Amino acid sequence: MTQSSLINSLPSRISAVQKRINIASQSAGRTPNSVQLIAVSKKFSGSHVTSAIAAGLRDFGENRVQEALTKIQRETQQKTCWHLIGHLQQNKTRTAVSVFDWIHSVDSPKLLQKIDQMAQEQATSPQVLFQVDLAGESTKHGASLDDVRRMFDLAGKCQAVDVRGLMLLPPWHKDPERVRPYFRRLRELRDSLINDGVDSTFVSELSMGMSHDFEVAIQEGSTMVRIGTAIFGPRTN
Numbered sequence: 104m105t106q107s108s109l110i111n112s113l114p115s116r117i118s119a120v121q122k123r124i125n126i127a128s129q130s131a132g133r134t135p136n137s138v139q140l141i142a143v144s145k146k147f148s149g150s151h152v153t154s155a156i157a158a159g160l161r162d163f164g165e166n167r168v169q170e171a172l173t174k175i176q177r178e179t180q181q182k183t184c185w186h187l188i189g190h191l192q193q194n195k196t197r198t199a200v201s202v203f204d205w206i207h208s209v210d211s212p213k214l215l216q217k218i219d220q221m222a223q224e225q226a227t228s229p230q231v232l233f234q235v236d237l238a239g240e241s242t243k244h245g246a247s248l249d250d251v252r253r254m255f256d257l258a259g260k261c262q263a264v265d266v267r268g269l270m271l272l273p274p275w276h277k278d279p280e281r282v283r284p285y286f287r288r289l290r291e292l293r294d295s296l297i298n299d300g301v302d303s304t305f306v307s308e309l310s311m312g313m314s315h316d317f318e319v320a321i322q323e324g325s326t327m328v329r330i331g332t333a334i335f336g337p338r339t340n
């Protein structure tokens with residue numbers, strides 16, 4: 104698909120995704136506005152983002168700080184909300200807290216403290232989620248359950264950061280039903296944290312579900328779906 108035909112098809116692609124979100128929410132007895140659609144624009148151009156804004160989207164996900172910067176700076180006149188969904192290196196923390204409204208990928212107590220310190224210095228107040236490594240895949244990013252609990256111990260002491268919930272990037276399976284147990288375990292982790300006394304405002308969001316499995320994620324309680332391919336098409340590079 105050429106860039107211009109892709110951009111022309113954005114409104115119908117977005118409304119198709121929104122319709123699927125609505126159906127999945129209703130089938131789970133939830134209201135559709137309990138699920139936030141985040142359009143993952145990584146590897147797509149700033150003009151794709153501009154077109155998606157024109158088609159009514161406001162929330163965008165990027166996985167690299169540097170790549171996101173140019174797109175964010177193009178849209179300063181627009182009402183947009185930017186989500187960092189990829190791994191954050193310590194040395195990019197200062198930039199990240201100055202441009203992202205949400206950081207989904209906080210995966211160590213040390214990173215949380217660094218983000219809080221940088222956010223104080225920059226006088227920003229990013230909302231953060233803790234990325235959990237439920238599969239025990241040490242090769243991937245995500246915090247161990249011990250580190251997740253340590254981060255919640257720190258959450259109340261953060262001066263600038265707002266801790267809002269959990270994020271999951273499960274192992275990839277073609278069949279979304281194979282991913283359902285991971286989504287369910289993230290929700291159960293949220294419930295057990297609340298049972299153990301974690302303030303429920305710290306865990307109100309569950310960021311889980313991508314293009315091929317977001318309906319299952321919504322059935323399991325997702326409040327933020329991160330959708331790239333179903334909106335912008337396949338990424339070629």
Ligand SMILES: *Cc1c(COP(=O)(O)O)cnc(C)c1O
Binds near residue numbers: 313
């Ligand atoms: C790329 C990416 C997505 C979007 O994936 P699609 O399959 O294109 O919808 C979601 N979450 C994260 C963390 C990603 O890196």
